[in-house]
Amino acid sequence: MPLPPLRRVFSFVLLLTLLVSGCAQPVMWPVSATPTVAARSAEAAGLAELANQLAAESGLVQDLGPLVTVQPVATAGGEEKTLFVSHTHGFPPDNPSFRQRVWIHAAGPEGWEALGRVELECAEYLNEFSVKQVNMDPVDVWLTVIGGVGAHSGCLELLRWDGENLSVIISGFSSSPDAGSLTDLNGDGQLDLLLNNSDPYIFCYACGVRQYWAQLFYWDGQTLKEVTPTPLADDLPAELRAFNDRAAELAAASLFADALEQIEQAEAIAPGNAAVSWNAIWIRHHLEASREEASTSSYPLLNHVFAGDWETAFDALWDVGLTTLVSDAPIPADSAASGFEHVVGVLLAQFADTALALQPERAAIHALGAWGRFLIEPDDPAVQSGMQLAAELATEDSRYKELAKALESRPGTVAAAPASSTLPSKQTLQDRLAGEYGSKQDPARGVAVQQLETSGEPTLFAANTFGLPPQSVSASHIVSIHEAQESGWLELGREALDCVDYLDEYSLKQVSIEPTGLWLAVQGGAGAHGGCLELLRWDGQALSLVISSFNSIPDAGSVVDLNGDGQLDLLLNNSDPYIFCYACGLQLYLARFFHWDGEKLAEAAPRLLPDDRPLHLRAINSHALALAEASLYADALDEIERARVAAPSDPTVHWNALWIRHHLEVSRQLAVASPFPLLSHVFAGDWDFSFEVLWSMGPSTLFSNTPIPADSAAYGFDQTIGLLLTQYGNNALLVQPERADIHALVAWGRFLLNRDDPAVLSGLEKAADLAPGNLRIAALAAAYRERAGSRN
Numbered sequence: 001m002p003l004p005p006l007r008r009v010f011s012f013v014l015l016l017t018l019l020v021s022g023c024a025q026p027v028m029w030p031v032s033a034t035p036t037v038a039a040r041s042a043e044a045a046g047l048a049e050l051a052n053q054l055a056a057e058s059g060l061v062q063d064l065g066p067l068v069t070v071q072p073v074a075t076a077g078g079e080e081k082t083l084f085v086s087h088t089h090g091f092p093p094d095n096p097s098f099r100q101r102v103w104i105h106a107a108g109p110e111g112w113e114a115l116g117r118v119e120l121e122c123a124e125y126l127n128e129f130s131v132k133q134v135n136m137d138p139v140d141v142w143l144t145v146i147g148g149v150g151a152h153s154g155c156l157e158l159l160r161w162d163g164e165n166l167s168v169i170i171s172g173f174s175s176s177p178d179a180g181s182l183t184d185l186n187g188d189g190q191l192d193l194l195l196n197n198s199d200p201y202i203f204c205y206a207c208g209v210r211q212y213w214a215q216l217f218y219w220d221g222q223t224l225k226e227v228t229p230t231p232l233a234d235d236l237p238a239e240l241r242a243f244n245d246r247a248a249e250l251a252a253a254s255l256f257a258d259a260l261e262q263i264e265q266a267e268a269i270a271p272g273n274a275a276v277s278w279n280a281i282w283i284r285h286h287l288e289a290s291r292e293e294a295s296t297s298s299y300p301l302l303n304h305v306f307a308g309d310w311e312t313a314f315d316a317l318w319d320v321g322l323t324t325l326v327s328d329a330p331i332p333a334d335s336a337a338s339g340f341e342h343v344v345g346v347l348l349a350q351f352a353d354t355a356l357a358l359q360p361e362r363a364a365i366h367a368l369g370a371w372g373r374f375l376i377e378p379d380d381p382a383v384q385s386g387m388q389l390a391a392e393l394a395t396e397d398s399r400y401k402e403l404a405k406a407l408e409s410r411p412g413t414v415a416a417a418p419a420s421s422t423l424p425s426k427q428t429l430q431d432r433l434a435g436e437y438g439s440k441q442d443p444a445r446g447v448a449v450q451q452l453e454t455s456g457e458p459t460l461f462a463a464n465t466f467g468l469p470p471q472s473v474s475a476s477h478i479v480s481i482h483e484a485q486e487s488g489w490l491e492l493g494r495e496a497l498d499c500v501d502y503l504d505e506y507s508l509k510q511v512s513i514e515p516t517g518l519w520l521a522v523q524g525g526a527g528a529h530g531g532c533l534e535l536l537r538w539d540g541q542a543l544s545l546v547i548s549s550f551n552s553i554p555d556a557g558s559v560v561d562l563n564g565d566g567q568l569d570l571l572l573n574n575s576d577p578y579i580f581c582y583a584c585g586l587q588l589y590l591a592r593f594f595h596w597d598g599e600k601l602a603e604a605a606p607r608l609l610p611d612d613r614p615l616h617l618r619a620i621n622s623h624a625l626a627l628a629e630a631s632l633y634a635d636a637l638d639e640i641e642r643a644r645v646a647a648p649s650d651p652t653v654h655w656n657a658l659w660i661r662h663h664l665e666v667s668r669q670l671a672v673a674s675p676f677p678l679l680s681h682v683f684a685g686d687w688d689f690s691f692e693v694l695w696s697m698g699p700s701t702l703f704s705n706t707p708i709p710a711d712s713a714a715y716g717f718d719q720t721i722g723l724l725l726t727q728y729g730n731n732a733l734l735v736q737p738e739r740a741d742i743h744a745l746v747a748w749g750r751f752l753l754n755r756d757d758p759a760v761l762s763g764l765e766k767a768a769d770l771a772p773g774n775l776r777i778a779a780l781a782a783a784y785r786e787r788a789g790s791r792n
Helices: 006-022 037-045 047-057 238-252 256-269 274-296 300-306 310-319 341-356 363-376 381-393 398-408 426-437 615-629 633-646 651-672 677-684 687-696 718-735 740-753 758-770 775-791
Strands: 068-072 082-088 101-108 111-119 131-134 141-149 153-161 166-174 180-183 192-196 214-219 224-227 445-451 460-467 478-485 488-496 508-511 518-526 530-538 543-551 557-560 569-573 591-596 601-603
Touching: 047 068, 047 082, 047 101, 082 131, 082 141, 101 141, 101 166, 111 153, 111 166, 153 180, 166 192, 214 274, 224 274, 238 256, 238 274, 256 274, 274 300, 300 310, 300 341, 310 363, 310 398, 341 363, 363 381, 363 398, 381 398, 426 445, 426 460, 426 478, 426 488, 445 508, 460 508, 460 518, 478 518, 478 543, 488 530, 488 543, 530 557, 530 569, 543 569, 591 651, 615 633, 615 651, 615 718, 633 651, 651 677, 677 687, 677 718, 687 740, 718 740, 740 758, 740 775, 758 775
Parallel strands: none
Antiparallel strands: 068 082, 082 101, 101 111, 131 141, 141 153, 153 166, 180 192, 192 214, 214 224, 445 460, 460 478, 478 488, 508 518, 518 530, 530 543, 557 569, 569 591, 591 601
16 A cells, blocks of 8 residues: 655655754864965855855755855865865755765866866765865875765765875765764874674664674775785794684684684784784774673673673573573563564574584583574474583583573473484585585585475475575575485475575475465575565475565564464565664554465455445445555544445455554554654554644643654654654545544644644644634644744
8 A cells, every 4th residue: 555755754854864963063174274375266266156056067956055065175285276175965856866976176266177076876965064084194185975875874985086086985884874984993193994884783773782893994005905804824923823813713703802812912922913913903893892882782692692702691691590591481571682582593593603613612602502593493402402512511500501401391392303214314415505505614604404394295305595695506595495315315496585685594484375385484684684585385396486575674574374264374564664763663564465365375455346246335445445545544444344244254355354453453552662652653543642642742842943852752853753744644634634633733743844834823723623622722723823923
C-alpha cells in the first residue's frame, strides 16, 4: 500500500539540523587580520558575485539564502595570487546526478580565475562550515569536507590542491554521523587521517552496542598510506619478526590485549622501525577504543569480546546467573540484548572460532562460543562438547564445570544422531566445496552441510557457504542440493543468492511451505547493518530462488503460519526505522504477506473483491481498505470484521483482515515503547491517543518558539513531525473529515512548518466547530490566537 514519501523528508530535516546546529563552533580559516592587496582585489571582484555565479551554474535555488560559500586559503607564501575555496552546501536539487562541489579560484586585479573543481563522491549535504583547511604537509593545500548522506550517515573527504590540480585523495563513509577525523596519530606534529568504520547496528542503532573499527592513514610525502598490522620483511631479525607477526595475527582475531603485549616486545627490540611503530599505534588504538566502548555499552559482554577480553566477557556472562543461562530465556527480558539472541549467538560463535584458531587453550573462549551456539540451537552437540572442553582446560575455575553440568542436565537435551555408515561423510562434501570456493583454511569463510527431511528416498543434503562470500566461482553466497549415495556425493542443483553479504553456519533452515517441494529459508546480513531473507525451492528437478528481500535493519522478515492453517507463510519486514534517526527509536511498521496458493508464492496484499461478489460485501471491504490506506487501522479492522461476519469463508476478506489486524497490533506495540508516542499513535491510526499526548504538552508550549521541549526525543525534528502530521492527517481526513482530533493535530503540524501559516488557525477553528463541547480544542485555538495577537 502506498505511503507518504518519507525518505526525502528525513534527509531534508537532517540537512536543517546540520545547518542550524551541526557546527556549534564554526572553524574560522587562518587568514591574516590585515587585508592584503590581493584580498582587497578579491573583495572588489565580489565574493558574493562569485558565490551567486557558482550557485547558478550548479542549478541551486537560493530560497534559504546563499548556497555557495567562498573563503580564503592560507598558503605557504609561494603563491602569486590569493587563493579562495568555494563549496556548495545545503540539500542537493531535485537532480539525481547532482554532486556537491568544491572549487579553487585565484583572485586577481581583473577578477576571478578558476583553477580547479571536484565533485564530491560521498556527501549529499553540507553546511557552510563543512570545508576546513588542514595541515597535512607544508607544501600543498589540504581540505577536509565533513558532511552527511542518507538519513543519518556521515562522510569525510580529503582534498588536495598541489598547485596544478584539485583532487579527492580519499572519501570515507560511516553509517553514523562521525565519519572520522584529522589527528596526529604518531606525535610527529603532522596530521594523520582516522576513518571511523565502526558498526553501530549490532542489535539496532538505538540499542547502544557498537563494534569499534577504524582505518588509519598517514601522508608519506607522495601518497596517503593506510596503516594495518602487517608482517615484516624476511630480511629483518627473526625474533623481531616473530613478535611483530604474531601481534598482527592476534589483532586480526580481535585479540588486541595479547597483540599489544607482542608488539611492545617488538618495539623494545626495534624502537626506530616505522612498520613496528605504526602496527603498535593501530593495535593500541583499537584496544583502547574497544575498551572505552565496553565501558559505556548497554550489553558489555559483547563489547568485551570485540576487545578480545574474553575472561572479562565470561565474568559478565556468569553474572547473569546459572539458571537463566541454560533456560528457555537465556537473555533476561530487561537486557538490551533481549530479542537478539540469534545475533549474540552468531557473533559469539564466529569470534570464538577465529580466536580459538590462535589460542585454543583459553577456556573462556570455548565457553562463550559454546553458549553462543546454545543461543542459536540449544540441541547442537557442539554446545556440550565446547563447554566440557572449557571445563577441562580450566579445572581450577569451577564455574565452567557448573555451566557444563547445567547444560548437560537441561531438559530436552539430545545428542547428535549417529551418521549412517553407508553414506559418505559430510566432511568430504564440505572439503570438496571449500576447495572449489577457495575457502579452505580461511577463518572468514566456510561451507555448512545439513541433512534435509524428505518423505523417502533419496537422502538429500543442503550445503551453503557462510562467513564472507566465496573468493572464487562467484561473488555471491551459494546454496546447493546434494544426494548422498554409497559411491559418493551427487550435486543436483546450485543457486547463487541475490542479497546476503554474510551468513553464519546456521543461516539456512528447511521450512515447510507446501508438500510438493523442499523449501529453504536463508537469513543473513548485507552492508553495514541490513538484513536479508531469501527463500529457495527444490522441486525435484531444479533449485530456484523464489524470493529475495532486503531491509535496512537486521530483521528482514520470517517464515510463519499467518492464517493458522498449519502451513507456513512468508512475512517480509519493510519497516522504516529512520523517522528521526536510527538511534532515536521511532519506527514506522509495514509488512508484506505471502502464501502458497497451490501454484506459486502469491502476495496477500489488501485487495478489492471481484464484481461477482455481493454489492454490500464489496462496499464494506472497500471501505475497510480505504481506511487502511489512510493508516486508520482500528476503524479498518471494525469494517473488515463486518465483512468477515457476512462472508466467513471468503479468502480475500480473510487475508485482508489478517493484514489489517497485524499492522494495528504491531503499530500499537511500537507505540507503547516509542520515545515519541504522538507520532507512533498516528502511524497506528489512533489519532485520539495522539491528541492526548499533544494536550499533555500544554497549549503554552505547543505554540511557543520551542513547541517540542529540549528533553524530548523529537527535539530538533519539528519539520519532520510537521510534514508527517499534515501528510497522514490529510490522508485520514479524506475518509473521516469529521474528526476534530485529526484537524487539531494537522493544524499543529502546520504550525511546526510555518508559525504564521493561516491554515493553523483555520484548522483549529474547524476542529472547534466539529467538537463544540471540547474545551481542550477551544483552548488550543485560544492559545494560538493569543500568540498571533502578541506578534502583531
